[in-house]
Amino acid sequence: MTQDQERRVKSLSRELEGWREVLVGVNSILVWDKQYYPAISISFTSLLFLFIWYVEPSMLTLFSILGIIITLADFLVPQVVPWVCGAHFWTGAHERRYEEIIKAIANIFGIYTCITTTLTTMKTNKPRTYFVSVTGMLILCAWIGNTVNNLLLTYIIVLAVVLFPGLKATGILHKYFASTISTVAGFIKGQLGASEDPTQSKKKD
Template sequence: MVDEAESTTTSATESIYRKAAVSNNPDMGFEEEMKNLKNKLNGWKQVLQPLYSALIWEQSYYPAILTGIVTLIFILLWYFEPSVLTTFSLLGIVVCVADYAVPIMCSTFLDASKWTETQENKHEEICKAIIQTKQQTSELWSSFIQLRDTMPKLYFVSVLVILLVVAWIGNVVDSMLLTYFLVLAIVMMPGLKHQGIIQKFISQRAQQLKNILGQKLKKN
C-alpha cells in the first residue's frame, strides 16, 4: 500500500512538473502533442496519406472527386429519406467500424517495413496540420469569448444579427440543400486554404476596399 501511494505521488509530481515545463516552453508542448498524436494515428497512417492528398488537392481532379462523393452521399440521403436519428446512428456505425477495422486491415495487408522516410515526413506533416487546425479553432473561440468580455454590446449585436441571418436562410433554403453546401464547404476548405485561394480572395477584396476608400477620400 505504501509503495502504491509513493508511486501515485511520484506520478502526480511528474505530471505537475511536465505541465509546468510545457507552459514555460510552448515548443515542448507542441512536440509532446505531436508525439502523442502520431502514436494515436499510427494505425491510420497508411489511410490518412491518400485522404490528406485528396483534401489538399495535390492532383487537379481531386476537387471533382470530393464533390462527387459528397453529392452521391446526399443523393442517397435524399432518396431513402432516413430520419435524423437514423442518419446519426448510421454515421456512428461507420465511424465505429472504421475505428476498429482500419488499423487491423492496415497491419494485416500493408507491410510496415516498406514505410519510407518520405512517407514518415508526410505523416508528420498531417499531424502538424491537425494540431494547427485545432489551435486555430481554439484561438478563434478564445477571441470570441474575449469579445464578449471586452465589448459586450458589439458581441450581442453581432451574435443577434448572425443568428437572425442564419434563421432567415434556414427558412428560405431547404435544410437538406443547406446541409449539402455546408458539408461541401467543410470538405473543400483544406484544399482552398492549401492552394492559397482563400488568402488570394481576401487579399483581392481588401485591395478593392482600399481602392474604394481611396477614391472616396480623393473626392472629399
C-alpha cells in the same frame, strides 16, 4: 512552435498512428496531388448526398448510421490497414506527409482555441459587442436555415470543407480571398490584443 503546440502534436501523432496510412491517402486526395482528385471529391460528396436525399432517412436514423460507421472504422482501420498495406508501404516521404497532417490538425485545434478565447475575452471586456455579434450571427444563421433547404445547405457546407484543403494548397484560396482572410485575421489579433489590456478595453466601452 510553442511547447503547448508541440505537446499537442506529439499526442495526436501517437493517437492517430493506426490511421496514418488512411490519413496520408485521404490527404493526397484533399490537397489535389493529381488533377482528377477534385472530380473524385466532388463526385463522392454529391453521390453521398444524392443517396441521402433519395432514401430520406430520419435524423435519428442518419446519426445512428453515422455512429455505426465511425465505430466500425475506429475498431477496424487500425487493425486491418497496416496488415493490408504491409511495412514496405511506409516510406520517409509518407512519414513527412504524416507529420504535416498532424501539424495541420493541431493548427485547427489552435484556431478553435483562439476563437473561443476571443469570444470569452469579448464577453468579459465588451459584453455589448459580444451580445450584438453573437445574436446577429445566430439570427443570420436561423434566417439562412429557414430560407435554404437543410440538406442542400449541409451539402454546400460539406463540399466547401472538402474542397478547402485543395483550394488552399493550390493557391486559389489565397489568390481570390486574400483580403477577406487578412481582415478576419486582423480582427482576431485585435481582439486578442485587447484582452491583454483590459483597462484600455473598458475605457473604449
